[in-house]
Amino acid sequence: MKSWKKTAEVAIIGGGIMGVSAAYYLAKRGVSDVVVLEKDLLAQASTGLSVGGFRQQFSNPANIRLSQESVRVYERFEEEFGADIEFRQVGYIFLTQKEETWNDFLSDVETQRKHNVPVEVLSPEELKKRWPYLNVDDLKGGTFGPKDGCADPYLAAMGFANSARKLGVRIEEQTKVTGISIEGGRVQGVETAKGPISAPAVVNVAGPWGGEVARMAGLDLPVKPYRRQVFVTKSFDAIPKPIPMVIDQDVTFYFCGYEPGIIMGMSDPNEPSSFNLNTDRDFLEKVVEAAVRRAPILKKARILRGWGGLYTITPDDNPIIGEATGFKGLFAAIGFSGHGFQQAPAVGLILSQLILDGHTDFNLKPFSYDRFEKKEKEGEKRVV
Numbered sequence: 530m531k532s533w534k535k536t537a538e539v540a541i542i543g544g545g546i547m548g549v550s551a552a553y554y555l556a557k558r559g560v561s562d563v564v565v566l567e568k569d570l571l572a573q574a575s576t577g578l579s580v581g582g583f584r585q586q587f588s589n590p591a592n593i594r595l596s597q598e599s600v601r602v603y604e605r606f607e608e609e610f611g612a613d614i615e616f617r618q619v620g621y622i623f624l625t626q627k628e629e630t631w632n633d634f635l636s637d638v639e640t641q642r643k644h645n646v647p648v649e650v651l652s653p654e655e656l657k658k659r660w661p662y663l664n665v666d667d668l669k670g671g672t673f674g675p676k677d678g679c680a681d682p683y684l685a686a687m688g689f690a691n692s693a694r695k696l697g698v699r700i701e702e703q704t705k706v707t708g709i710s711i712e713g714g715r716v717q718g719v720e721t722a723k724g725p726i727s728a729p730a731v732v733n734v735a736g737p738w739g740g741e742v743a744r745m746a747g748l749d750l751p752v753k754p755y756r757r758q759v760f761v762t763k764s765f766d767a768i769p770k771p772i773p774m775v776i777d778q779d780v781t782f783y784f785c786g787y788e789p790g791i792i793m794g795m796s797d798p799n800e801p802s803s804f805n806l807n808t809d810r811d812f813l814e815k816v817v818e819a820a821v822r823r824a825p826i827l828k829k830a831r832i833l834r835g836w837g838g839l840y841t842i843t844p845d846d847n848p849i850i851g852e853a854t855g856f857k858g859l860f861a862a863i864g865f866s867g868h869g870f871q872q873a874p875a876v877g878l879i880l881s882q883l884i885l886d887g888h889t890d891f892n893l894k895p896f897s898y899d900r901f902e903k904k905e906k907e908g909e910k911r912v913v
């Protein structure tokens with residue numbers, strides 16, 4: 530049995546994509562005495578259950594930057610990490626029927642273009658010409674981001690983890706963190722099911738359990754887990770490939786190509802906060818209804834399987850990133866809704882900068898701990 534090392538420079542709680550990305554960027558800067566503590570196995574929680582979409586079409590410039598920097602990393606992932614993550618830049622189409630949302634789209638496009646995001650504004654006729662399988666009769670229009678797309682989140686997490694290990698990072702699977710010790714407003718380390726580890730920096734990247742882990746330090750953060758269900762069809766070739774990510778913003782229904790079939794999902798506004806991972810038949814029927822309304826040809830598709838995964842949600846749909854006020858050395862990056870996979874490379878880099886340099890040039894104001902009490906919140910509108 531390997532001996533238990535009781536110290537680390539940085540202890541990371543959670544072996545999802547955020548945890549392994551942070552570990553990699555710390556080790557890349559020469560800090561190899563990093564331990565990733567994962568209660569189960571790497572990337573089996575939200576990361577492994579994610580759809581793997583990435584986009585730069587956000588309303589908040591801070592989110593645009595997180596995604597832009599991350600997409601750059603995913604674009605050359607194979608070169609840097611030696612891992613094929615099935616990167617497909619197939620594009621994202623956002624659609625709406627509502628005048629008010631259409632106006633929001635147009636103002637978001639202005640913001641996106643100001644930040645050099647390539648995005649096209651398309652009328653219903655133009656949408657129909659390019660993607661004839663879409664029903665556009667009820668639409669105001671759509672926006673298309675040609676540099677958006679999909680990749681495999683599990684393979685990406687493994688790419689980060691393997692490169693981090695090569696740089697000396699320890700990854701302890703099946704090691705649950707049970708406590709965080711704080712003395713005099715400073716983090717001292719963590720308690721785990723296998724023994725304590727003293728560390729001057731501790732990072733909470735526990736995804737859906739982020740609120741629970743924060744409470745171990747006495748912090749009450751407004752982050753909660755919510756089930757999201759997705760379904761995959763049997764092989765389906767009635768739609769010509771490549772199939773972009775199509776998002777029906779008004780009902781939050783989405784679908785895209787998922788070889789050899791199609792993947793689709795939708796948010797349920799009545800879903801309570803829970804750790805439930807089941808799928809349910811009634812909800813599947815609603816998803817199929819939304820699918821057939823937007824792309825009638827999907828009537829011919831047959832559902833093969835489905836699963837439930839957890840989004841981690843804050844009241845303004847933006848994550849919490851940074852060092853906790855009054856808790857020196859205690860960092861977090863939690864609450865990424867449905868866009869944590871695509872932002873993980875930038876967030877890992879940011880965590881390494883905050884821990885090693887004490888600052889970053891990314892704008893973290895919309896992601897601060899104390900924003901929830903303030904009036905001027907900068908939430909994210911493009912959430913699916």
Ligand SMILES: Cc1cc2nc3c(=O)[nH]c(=O)nc-3n(C[C@H](O)[C@H](O)[C@H](O)COP(=O)(O)OP(=O)(O)OC[C@H]3O[C@@H](n4cnc5c(N)ncnc54)[C@H](O)[C@@H]3O)c2cc1C
Nearest residue numbers: 543545546547568575576579580582706736838869870871
């Ligand atoms: C159905 C679905 C579809 C999605 N689609 C997309 C998408 O298209 N694009 C996108 O960008 N994002 C998407 N997401 C969101 C994305 O998956 C998450 O934002 C991202 O994976 C979060 O990564 P994470 O590392 O923070 O969390 P996780 O992957 O959940 O990792 C957290 C880890 O912490 C561990 N942990 C928790 N508590 C402890 C403890 N006490 N001790 C030790 N370990 C602990 C857990 O076991 C877990 O492995 C989707 C999510 C779902 C559920």
